[in-house]
Each structure stands twice: as C-alpha cells, then as structure tokens.
Amino acid sequence: MASYLLAIDQGTTSSRAILFDREGHSVAIAQREFPQQFPADGWVEHDPEAIWNTVVETCREVLGRQEVAAEDIAGIGITNQRETTLLWDRVSGEPLHNAIVWQDRRTAETCQSLRDAGHTELVQSRTGLLIDPYFSATKLAWLLDHVEGARERAERGELAFGTVDSFLIWRLTGGRVHATDATNASRTALFDIHEQRWDPELLDLFGIPASVLPEVKDSSDDFGRSRADVLGVELPIAGVAGDQQAALVGQACFTPGMGKSTYGTGCFMIVNTGEQAEVSRNRLLTTVGYRLNGVPTYAMEGSIFVAGATVQWLRDGLKLFADAAETESLASETSSGHSVYLVPAFTGLGAPHWDPKARGAILGLTRDTGIADIVAAGLQAVCYQTRDLQVCMSDDMSTPPGTLRVDGGMVANNWVMQFLSDMLGVRVDRPEVLETTALGAAYLAGLRLGWYRDLDEIASLWRCGSSFRPGMADDERERLYRGWLEAVARVRSTPAGEAPSS
DSSP states (O other): OOOEEEEEEEOSSEEEEEEEOTTOOEEEEEEEEOOOBOOSTTOOEEOHHHHHHHHHHHHHHHHHHTTOOGGGEEEEEEEEOSSOBEEEETTTOOBSSOEEOTTOOTTHHHHHHHHHTTOHHHHHHHHSOOSOTTSHHHHHHHHHHHSTTHHHHHHTTOEEEEOHHHHHHHHHTTTSOOEEEHHHHTTTTOEETTTTEEOHHHHHHHTOOGGGOOEEEOSBSOOOBOOHHHHSSOOBEEEEEEHHHHHHHHTTOOSTTOEEEEESSSEEEEEEEETOOOOOSSSOEEEEEEEETTEEEEEEEEEESOSHHHHHHHHHTSOOOSSGGGHHHHHHTSOTTOSOEEEOOBTBBOTTTOBTTOOOEEEOOOTTOOHHHHHHHHHHHHHHHHHHHHHHHHHHOSSOOSEEEEESGGGGOHHHHHHHHHHHTSEEEEESOOOHHHHHHHHHHHHHTTSOSSHHHHHTTOOEEEEEOOOSOHHHHHHHHHHHHHHHHHHOSSOTTSOOOO
C-alpha cells in the first residue's frame, strides 16, 4: 500500500513539494524560490520554465529526503497561485511569453474601458467577479494582442491557455491532458459559476477564442498520470484547486459560515456559503470554493494583494532585517498604539477598494520613529486589511464567522496573530499543520483515490495548534482602525466609494 500523497504547492514566490501521510501530517518539505520580474511599473511576470523546473526539483528532492520510492506515493495533488496566466504551444509545450502574474496591473485601462462601457453587471452576474486586472481574462487578451502572431495561431487551434495548474498538468502528462478545475476556472472572468461552463458571451466580450481553453473538471478528479521520467513512475494526478480554495479544504471549512484567512504573498479570506452563490454588497467576490461530483460549493472571498510580500520588501528592499523571523522580536519592542501606518499598495489595492492606481506609503513618521516601528506597521497592515474584509463580510452575511482559522507563512508570528485577534475582536485558531494549502490539495487527491470516505472524515483530522483571543479594549481597537482608514484614504487614486479611473 502506498503511504503518502505528494502535494505540489506552486506559489507566487516559490514552489514547494510536501509529502503527507493519511492523517494529514507533513512528513517532508522541499522549497525553491524563483525570481520575480518587474518589466514596467505595475507589471509582474514569472519565467514559466523557472516555475516548471522548481516544481520538478522540489518533487525529486522531497522524495530523496525521506528515501521514499515513487511507488510509495498514491497520487499527486496540485495547488497553485491563481489568475496567473500562461499561453503555450500545443505541440512543443513552449510558452510564448512570460507568465503574467495575478498581481500584474498592465490591463488597468482595458478594465476601466469595459466598466465605462457598462459590462460590470454582466461579468459579476455570470462569474461572481469584478472587472479588474487581477483576473485572467484581460491578461490572456493582452497576450493574444501583444505577442506577435498569437491571436492568429490561437484561432487556428495551435495554442493552449491555462492558469499555473493547467500548465503543470500539461507538462506532467506530456501534453496528454489540458485541464483545470472549477476553482481555478472561476478566477478567469470567463467561467459561468452558475452554469459551470465557459461562457460564450464573456469569451466574445474579452476576445478569447474557445479553442485555447482547458477542460474544466471537479477539484477531486482524474487529471491524468504524470510521465514516468519526472519521478520514476507514472502517478495519478487526482486533486487540483487554486491555493485559497485548497486552504479552505485544508482547514476543513466545509460548513456554511466557516471561514479561513491565508497569509502568504497576499492575504485571502474565504467563507463557505454552501450551495448559495451569495452576492456581496461591498465589492467582495463570489467564487467556487470547491466542486465535488459535479456539485459546486460556493464561497465569498476578500483578496488582499500584499501581505507577506510586505515583509519580503522590508527585508530585501529596505534591508531592515536579515530574516523574516526577526520581525516578531522587533515588533514586540513597540507599543500597539504607535503612530506609524504602512499601506502596502505596491500593486494597487484589492478588496474592498479595487483601486489599481493606488500606491504604497508610510505615514505618521516622527523624529523618533525607528526600524521597529516601521516593521510593526508592516505587520499590522495585514491585520488592518483583514479587518477591512471582516467589516464587509459582516454586512454581507447574516452569520459572519465568529472564529477565524488562519494559515500561511505569517501565522507562525505570535505577535501578528495576537494583534489580528485584537483587531478583529474574534478568536483566531492556528492549526497544528500550517501547510494547509498543500494539505487541501492532498486531501482532494486522497478523496479521489479512496483514502478518505468523505469530507466528514477529512474534517475529523483537523487539529488546533494555538488559539489567540482578543484582549484589546474596544475604544483602542476603533482608534487604531480609524487611523488605518485615514491612511488608506491618503493613497487612494479616488475618494472612497468611487470607482477608480484608468
């Protein structure tokens, strides 16, 4: 009997491979960072070959680290940075251009033109999304229009489009399978989340030929088998989900009203809404949480573009510390009520503002401001942004989460987690297994392969590692949050409540 599931977690700044046993314990991890490319203001790209190479390298390393034979692996689950857009040759598998990353804002003017033309209601009613450069549709249209000959080749059926999961599936299967799952499809702005199909009217609106699109499958499904030359034996690819939806599964948020927040490069708060695709009054997103046996479970999501990336910038850009682990002790040197606010709008603002032209700022500096104050402000910004989402969800939902499950690299920082609980005024639960994004992909694969009977069995495996409870006075919480809102207003390209212009 195979003993492990292999999860591929292809993220924005690194690729990881993780082995999990049947109880959901992480047995071994391998990780490789890869370069970020910024060819112009607001543009973010990745080299597709760097993505592929780091995935293969980490998969091979993690097996070697545990001296695990490929025959000990039951199957593969894939989770990925969402919305990031690739276009490649159907015969050679060669990408036509760098991947355009989800953070990229190059299509802001195109999106504004579509909004001005009155297409917002159509897009939101079909996809649950807003018209924004964040999503794949305008990125793909940009590639078709700016890569020489791409549109003509696409029309002839020579090219394939995909988010990162599709690209990895294609490469792993040697081009035998061109597929994605419903969660990733739901982030393209081309997929009708109610009918669960690519939408012809949206394809026409964005100028996308249907011939480039992958097949949409369940999140737990047959995605083909990996080539034997990758890991030494063919392995079934049995689970796929975008990173935030995979974390929803890994956190076992299977009951409507349960929610999780993931703190990676960005921050993403998702609440399960069950069979109802609830529409936000506050510019949050309606998305597919997961799809099993052809039946979608929906979720409401708030997306923050920059979270852990703030720490990376403070480390690599400002060089305020050498290791992210130092931020906890630095922040502990300050009082929570210090006057500094850091608004990390490096690539615009996400939910609920959706302002692609906003830019970052550090506000409230005084003569005695030091490194610790700026570091603390960067960490607090993540918590303030989560409060923004909580306020919106509390207005949108009859029963918003009274407890928040958290995961991602930043949650290892106890100072951040306590401030998050204080700012939200709710209990924050950190699981024993912090790699919940990869764990969700493994669970989805295990469900398909018969390792788990159902979601209830998976839910029984969730274990709380630490809980953080609010201890801040209400008036202090509100005073600090008002200061944050004032700081955000200073960096916005338009007043709050107004749609940003191009």
